Amino acid sequence: MIIRLQNLLSVVMLSGVFSLLSAGMFVTLDAVDVAFTEAAVGAGLTTILFLGALALTGSAEKAPRQRSPLPLIVMAVLAAILIYGVIGLPPFGSADAPAHRYVMPEYISGTQTQIGIPNIVSAVLASYRGFDTLGETGVIFTAGIGVILLLRRRLAPRVSPPEDDAG
Amino acid sequence: MTGIDFILAHYNYSASIILMALGFYIVISRGNLIKKIVGLNLFQVSVFMLYISMGKVSGGTAPILTGKPELFSNPLPHVLILTAIVVGVATTAIGLALIVRIKDAYGVIEEDEILVMDRAREQLDARSG
Amino acid sequence: MMFALGPETVLQLILLVPGLGAILIGATNRFPNLRDALSLLIATALCALAVWLLLDHVAGGIARLQLTPIVQGLPILFVAEPIGLVFAVLASALWIVITAYSIGYMRKNNEPHQTRFYICFAIAMASTMGIALAGNLLTLFLFYEILTLSTYPLVVHHETDAARRAGRVYLGLLLSSSILFLLPAIIWTWFLAGTLDFTRGGILAGKIEGTQAAILFALFLFGAGKAALMPLHRWLPAAMIAPTPVSAFLHAVAVVKAGVFTILKVGVYIFGVGFLASVQASEWMLWVSAFSLIAASVIALGKDDLKARLAYSTIAQLAYVTMGVCLATVMGMVGGAMQLVTHALGKITLFMCAGAIYLATGKTRISDMRGLGRVMPFTFGAFLLGALSIIGIPPLGGAWSKWFLMMGASDAGHLAALGIWMLSSLLSLAYLIPLVARGFFLPLQEEEDRPQAQGREISVIRLARLREAPLWCVVPACITALLSVLVYFAGPAIAGFILPALGP
Amino acid sequence: MILQHLAILQVMLPLLAAPLCVLSRSPLLAWGIAALAGLFALAGSFILFAQVLNAGVISYHIGNWAPPWGIEFRLDAANSFVLVVVSLVGAVCILYGRRSIEREIPEDDQPLFYTMLLLCFAGMLGVTSTGDAFNLFVFLEIFSLSSYVLVAMGAERDRRALTAAFTYLLLGTIGATFYVIGLGFVYALTGTLNMADMAVRITGMAGSGTLRVAFAFMIIGMGLKLAIFPMHLWLPNAYAFAPSIVTALLAGTATKVALYVLLRILFTIFSPAYPFESQTLQYLFLPLGLAGVFVASIVALFQQDVKRVLAWSSIAQSGYFLLGVSFASVGGLMASIVHLFNHAIMKSGLFLAVGCVVYRTGSCSIASFRGLGHKMPWTMAAFVIGGLSMIGIPATIGFTSKWYLILAALERGWWPVAIAIVAGSLLALFYFGRIIEAAYLQPSTDDSTITEAPLSMLAPMWMLTISCLALGIDSELTVSAARAAAEALFLDPHAGLPAHTGP
Structure with a gap:
């Protein structure tokens, strides 16, 4: 749709x-x-x-222009490749998946002993991977400044046409 | 593992992949720039689903400590996706800001019409240069 | 004073003097007299240094200078060895002559951009010295490319459309051939031998076989595009668009000589005479260069433009050197080296004469030069000597190179080469001597043309005042002509000097 | 104390300097802040690089959480070298940028522009330093988002900058998302996000189809950023219409960082005994690299705009990187890394020279270069030297690159590839020849008021030009650094620097 x-x-x-x-x-x-x-x-x-x-x-x-079959093919190929990749994944919900056996248990026990707040996600977010969160802030900052930089021209349009700044 | 079992075991992944493919299709097939961004959004959200699905542990609960030992879903994908959602919004914001500027500069936001204008400009440049 | 210098210092100086000279010349842009005097001074100093190095080597000294590595394990290295020294002395001596000639030519002709011209000359000379004294292939390649680049502004000196087209051919062919063939050949050699040092007896023995050796050798020969082997010769006639001193410089002093010098060095110090003969890598290249020789001679016969004729003659004469190397005999190599010297002297004379004729009369076509010998006896006399030397008639230097080459051919048992050389000598006789004959024996053209057209009146009046070209132009030509004679007597000494380097 | 935390300060300082730029109202102050941050990063990267060479891998645990639980900054010979490249080019570009930005960006936008520049710079440093695959994505996004905006800032000169930025955004985001998909698969299989740790845990999974798909997605994702041949579509327009300074910065660093990440994926994450990897390299990278070199070079021949010529040449150069990688040998990898460094220096030098021309003439079509050889001698001299280096004339760094690439090809016995490499550089001769000929041999069309660019632009540009010559004449430094980097990546991805290498 x-x-x-x-x-x-x-x-x-x-x-x-x-x-x-x-x-x-x-x-x-x-x-x-x-x-x-x-x-x-x-x-x-x-x-x-x-x-x-x-x-x-x-x-x-x-109205969409003449359809070419190419995007459809690309899409199909992408989906096929991904499904091929998914086949090798541990079954959905399996508790034995490597992702759940390694690193993750430490987070749970660590949150209890080292951080001491109930929400593990918050604990990981703020402490173990706090640097990601800092980076995330950086991303928001970038986007904010970027949008301002892009749109302020619009709010205060300049008079001079863009082409004649030669010389 | 039989076929049916297999599909059942991976249905969540497959669903997100189909959504992913749809999103990607919108990006590459649609000429309207806003629609492209919508597609990109769809694409990204389905990747988030893939991640979250990976983190699910059957019978587990949300990773919130309640005092008693429980089986938790993996919190790490959640953490990653929280970050990724924000990144996605940031991208959307920049993309939309660009579209607004494009609309100002060209008057349209249809890819093919912009292409026609740029071509004309290029030919002009080539002739004068 | 000079003798207090160590060989290493002299090596440094020999590279620095023209380089610094270029800067000084640039600084004296506003004072043409000072600038020209400076050019001459630098040339003389350079020649003195080269001679010093030569004498040092004769006395048993080994000059060697190692600088920073361009790539790991491959430093910029300079070593004085006989063939290189001969080339260095020759080039620097001819530089003096050609500088003197340029001063006369450029002033008389009111050429623009004279400062740039002298700067490029000096840089080109520095790189020629670098090539002559390079101790390994990479150093040689480095200066080879700098030489190409620094002579490009000379070729396009007039900045006209024609000059630009010629410059494109010049730079395109020379850079392409060196990047496409020479560079891979060098890297291949480095890969095989683990060294690129010029070593007596070669470095490739036992490292490469049969067809591969032949391919490598061909890569070197075509890679040295400056040697103008036939399919890659187009740049040389194209570069004729440049002022005559440049043509002389390209043909005699630096560029083409750098090409055949590279081939000589590769033959002697990379492959080694013995190894080259044993793998027979050069057999088919011998035929390629023979073809080049005959074809260029035939084309030269058909050219009416004097400079174009000389250009094709150069292509032919260069093929002698290549053939000498391809013979893979000691005598062939000696002959190649001798040819490098004698052709330089002969051809520079011819070009300077061509320039002098142009300056004095404005004529470039051979068919227009009837009778000019009578008004310009010195110019035409010098031309005759140069031509005879190139043809190879004793007592002129050219005779020795032809002699050694013939010996090389008979050592190799290559009778066909002997035949080809006989034929080509005849051809060179046919394309060089008629000009002199016309100049001396036919009457001045305008005398018989006089009744024809009213419009010629003015040119006739000008022709009536025809006289010898300016002294600055004639004297250098005479000097090199005389040097051609002198070289005949120095021939055995030069051969004796080079010979020890060729053995295993 | 500072030294101990240098690894993180190096990235954080530019990141934190960015908000300062927002606060400063005057462009000059913003420039000062940016320049200081740039110089600090430059000094820091040199110190870090020296430390790595002397004392081995630096592992900095952020917040003192040991990896793989916490995020690690991990500097080995490879990424500390890339760090030097990025900070060198970044610092030079910022120093150079003041006048150029004055000319091309409206005054009240300038502080924000510097903010973006710093964010972009910090993002690249972060991508290079981090040892955590997801953290890499976060920094990648900081860098990408800011570069989309920076490219769009060219709209003051030409509105096509906007569409260029938009295409860049679409493809860049798709690339990053592909990377995330691939990363997700790897995470599902290994349970870790630390790259070195991933490598350890991947061992023995060589047959897994999932891993194969993950590999493909991460490679394609980075390939989009690197503008590998069929995925290069965003690059020419983005480079052509961005402000000069942005083009120089992106050309010198963005593709280099992407290449570094590609190498990390190939040689660190997926390296352990990965049987099909060498085949991927041989059957995928080799043809793509060759196609990139030739197609892009030939397209470059027909461009009328100097920035475009250089942009297509950048795509061709990405082809050379790929060739070097495809040899799957230390020699090839080293050649690629040498080329990475050299190309950063020469291409940003070239773009800075074009920036000077734009500063004076307001245009960068080949026609506007006519006669500039006489009017802007220093700028054009730098351009010529850069061009010669791209062609690969000896005594320039470009020659060193070509030398090692060809040598690596011969080592593998792939002599047709060696021929292709020299043929490719021949094409460079023709497309640079056109521009240089116009500059020196064609009379200028009009406007005799054009003079040499201001010293504050010339000086930083000539720093690059001089290093282009100096490092070409004595390549010991770059080559031994690149060799250490290649060995760190190729031989022993886990232990870091092998004992026998060093300065």
């Missing part, structure tokens, strides 16, 4: 719904923190951003 629809507003709303659904799915997968974030940031913030952008650019998509 997202592919077919030409009204971008609906597309954006649908993608918001999709985000929300995925948040729900995260809950069933025990990832409550992620679900919160996805609901707030993915479904909420992103949709607002999209709406803002739509308000500035208009919301109708032109």
Whole structure:
């Protein structure tokens, strides 16, 4: 539906719904923190951003041009390769997967003994992998400054045309 | 493992992969720039699903300590995806800001129309240069 | 004073003097007289240094200078050895002559960019010295490329469309051939032998066999594109667009000589005479160069433009050196080295004469040069001597090189080569002597043309005032012509000097 | 004390200097902050590099959490060398940038522009330093996001910068996401995110299809960033329309960092006894590398814009990296790393020279180069030297690269590849020849007011030019560093630096 629809507003709303659904799915997968974030940031913030952008650019998509089969083929190949990759993964939910046997148990015991807060995700996020979080802040900062830098031209348009700064 | 078992054992992965492929398809097949970004979003969110699925442990609970020994789902993918979600939004924000500027500069946000304008400009350059 | 210097210092100086000279010349841009005097002074100093080095070597000294590594295990290395020393002395001596000639030519002709011209000359000379004294192939390659680049501005001196096209051919062919063939050959050699030092008796013996050796040898021969072996010769006629001193410099002093010198060095010190003969790597290249020799001579016969004719003559004469190396005999190599010397002297004379004729009369076509010998006896006399030397008639230097080459051919049992050389001598006689004959024996062209056209009136008046070219141009030509004679007497000494280096 | 924490300070200082730039209202102050941060990073990277060569691998545990639980900054001979490259080019570009940015960016945007520049710089340093595969992604995004914005800033001159940035964003994000997918698979199999630890735990999984897919995705992801031949589409426009200083920075560092990550993936994460890896290299990288060299060089021949010529030449140079890697030998890897360093120096030098031309003429078409040889002698001299180096004339660093590449090809007995390498450099001769000929031999069209660029631009540019010559004449330093790096990657990915190498 997202592919077919030409009204971008609906597309954006649908993608918001999709985000929300995925948040729900995260809950069933025990990832409550992620679900919160996805609901707030993915479904909420992103949709607002999209709406803002739509308000500035208009919301109708032109009719799609001549279809070429290439994207479909690429998509199929991608999916096939990924599924081939997935075959080798430990079965879904298996407790013996290497990912659950190594490193992860230390986090759980470590959170109890070293950090002392109940939420393991927060513990890992803030301490063991705190540096990632710092980097994440960096990313937000970059995006913020980037958006300001890109859009301030628009808020205060310059008079001179872009071409004549030669010399 | 029989076929059915196998599919059952991996259904979550497969679902996210199909979504991933759809997202990717939107990015490469659609001409509207906003739709491309939507596709990119879809693509990324399905990657998040893949990660979270990997972290799931059957019978486990959310990784929050309650005092009694329990089976937890793996918290590490959750941590990673929290970061990745933020990165994804940041990318979306920059992408949309770029689209707004493109709209200002070209008046359209359709890839093929922009391409036509750029071609014309290039030919002009080639003639004058 | 000079004798207080150590050989290593002299080696350093010999590279530094022209390099610093280039800077000084650039600094004296505003004072043409000072600049030209400086050019001459530098040339003289360089020649003195080269001679010092030669004498030092005769006295048993071993000059050697090692600098930083360009790649690991391969330093920039300079070693004075006989063939290189002969080349260095020859080039630096001719540089003096050609500088003197340039001063006359460039001023008389009011050429633009004279400072740039002298700067490039000096840099080219520095790199020629680098080539002559290089102690390993990589050093040689380094200076070989710098020489190409520094002569490019000389070729495109006039900056016209034609000059630009010629420059493209020049740079394109020389750089392409060196990158495409010479560089892989060098790296291959390094890969095989683990060294690139020029070593008496060669470094490749036992490291490479049969066809591969032949391919490697061919890579070297074509890679040294400056030697203008036939399919890669186009740059040489193209470069004729440049002012005459440049042509003389390209043909006699530096560029083409650097090419055949490289081939000589590879033959002697990389393959080694004995090894080259035993693997028969050079057999088919002998035929390639023989073809080059005959074809270029025939083309030269058909050229009416004097400089073009001389250019093709150069291609032919260079093939002598290549053939000498390909014979893979000691005498062949000696002949090649001698040819390098005598051809340099002969050809520089011819070019300077061509330039002098152009300066005095504005003529470039041989068919227009009837009777000019009567008004320009010195120029035409020098031309005759140069031509005879190139043809190989005693008592002129060229005779020795032909003699040694013939000996080399008979040592190798190569009668076909003998035949080819006989034929080519005849051809060179045919394309060089008619000019002199026309100059001396036919009447001045304009006298018989006079009744024809009114419009010629002005040119006739100018021709009536024809006289010998300026002294700055004629004297150098006469000097080199005389040197050609002198070399005849020094021939055995030079051969004796080179000979010990060729043995195993 | 500082030395102990240098590994992290090196990255953090530029990152923390970025907000300072936002606060400073004056462009000059922002430039000062950026330049200081750049110089600090440069000094720091040299010290770190020396430390690594003398004392072996530096492992810095962030927050004192031991890896693989915590995040580790792990510097071995390979990435400390890349760190030197990145910080060198970065610092020079920032020093050079003041006047160029004044010309190309509106004044009130400049502090933010410096902020972005610093973020981009810090991101690259972080990618290079980190030993944690996910942390790498985070820094990669800082670097990528800021570079999208930086490219878009070229819109002041030409609106096409916007679309270029957008394409770059799409492909860059796809690349990064591919990397994340691959990483997810590896994580599912190994349970760890530390790269060195991954390598240990991957041992024995060679047959796994999942691992194979993970490998493919990570390689493709990085290939997009590196602009390997069929994945190069974003690069020419992004380079051509970005502000000069950004182009110079990206050309000198971005692809180098991506290449480094590629090497890490190939030789650290997946190295342990990976049977198909050498075949991947041989049957995938070799043809891609060759195709890249030739297609890109030939396209470069027909460009009318100097930045575009250089951009296509960059794609061709990525082909050379790939060739070096595809030899799967220490020699080949070393050649690639030597080339990585050399190409960073010469290509950013060239782009800086183009920046000077843009500064004076406002254009960078080949036509606008006419006659500049006489009007801007120093700029054009630097350009010529850079060009000669790209062609591979001896006594320039480009020659060293070619030498080792060809030697590595011969070592493998792949002489056709050796021929292809020299033929490729021949194409460089032609596309640089066109520009240089225009600069020196064609009369300038108009505008006799053009003069030499200001000293504050010339000096940093000539630093690169001089090192291009000096390191070409004496390559001992780069080559031994590259050899140490190659051996660190190839021979013993776990133990770090083998005992027998050193300065």
